[in-house]
Amino acid sequence: VPKFLVNKDGSLGARNDAPCVSIEHKLGIKASPTAVLQFGDHGGAVGYLVGQENRGLEYMFIMMNAARYGVGLQGVAIAERAYQKAVQYAKDRVQSRPVDGSINASAAIIHHPDVKRMLMTMRAYTEGCRAMASTAVAAYDAAHHHPDAQVRKDNATFYEFMVPLVKGYSTEMSLEVTSLGVQVHGGMGFIEETGAAQYYRDAKILTIYEGTTAIQANDLVGRKTARDGGQSARAIATQIEKTEGELQASGTPAALAMARRLAAARQAYLDVVDFVCGGAKASPNAVFAGSVPYLMLAGNLVAGWQLGRSLLVAQDLLQKGQDEAFMRAKIATAQFYAEHILVKAPGLRDSIVEGAESVTALALDSF
């Protein structure tokens, strides 16, 4: 539906009946104008069919799948920016004495354990989601360019499974991270001057456009899990189990902590995959009541798995004497993720498998 109609000789003709009647006022992403277009109020807009009739949705999904991955990355990017800003502020803002008495005067707030907890949460979520997105896109490359047809097929299946996780989990986590970014700034976070609030406002669109989190979760439940009877979902769990074995063999406290939490999260995930596959047809309301929690569990597990892999690489490079501070930070961040974020997986499993009824129990007129 072009803005201007084009004459037969290629010159610009009359305006099409599709004017922009206003610009929306939005919560965030204000530098990206969203227009209200009015179609056909003055005689009818002219549109042209692109491609074949009835294949529009199929064509649209080529763009949509790439866009969903891209929006997931926007989540990682805005979370990283919020983290960097929060670290800067936490090192600068002086408030209260440290509880351990290490400084006998008010100190920068980064000395307080709860501020460290917030910064570690921001960092761990962001690194986990970035690692998940990188693994997904490496599979995309292999799916298109690997010489072996079977490897291409396996990677295509893996990538397809990852898309709702990268979109859904990374964007939901970006909301938590940008909210924590505001919290680290205290009252100044609520004041626009610091810029922390803008990340929070801008992040909110990410869980909405290119399909809301619930739509990603429907995709994960229907097309990505139930359709092949849970085969792709379980294949990922098998790969995770292999990483657990490598972590166990490494035997360091950080690797053992990660192996233990990964195993519990993987078991929780497998229980949910069984629940989804067993109930998708017979009790759809029960399964879809837990669709978003399932997406969060799967995203949490896969991001944690990638941090488990990065922990092993960092340990190895540390032993070889490479970039000590960086490697130690990788290991500490992975252990934090295991002990503070991966641990949420068994709780999500309980909500999904045992808590479906209370989601739908209330009669409509009781709302």
Ligand SMILES: Cc1cc2nc3c(=O)[nH]c(=O)nc-3n(C[C@H](O)[C@H](O)[C@H](O)COP(=O)(O)OP(=O)(O)OC[C@H]3O[C@@H](n4cnc5c(N)ncnc54)[C@H](O)[C@@H]3O)c2cc1C
């Ligand atoms: C700033 C901005 C820019 C945009 N840009 C574009 C663009 O360039 N191109 C474009 O085509 N669109 C664009 N959109 C539209 C955007 O993709 C949709 O708003 C979004 O996909 C949600 O659809 P909806 O608004 O119809 O919400 P609804 O579908 O009405 O959803 C409302 C609520 O119901 C839930 N819900 C709906 N259906 C289901 C279901 N089946 N199962 C479970 N829950 C469900 C949703 O998760 C949500 O919580 C834009 C929107 C905004 C705000």
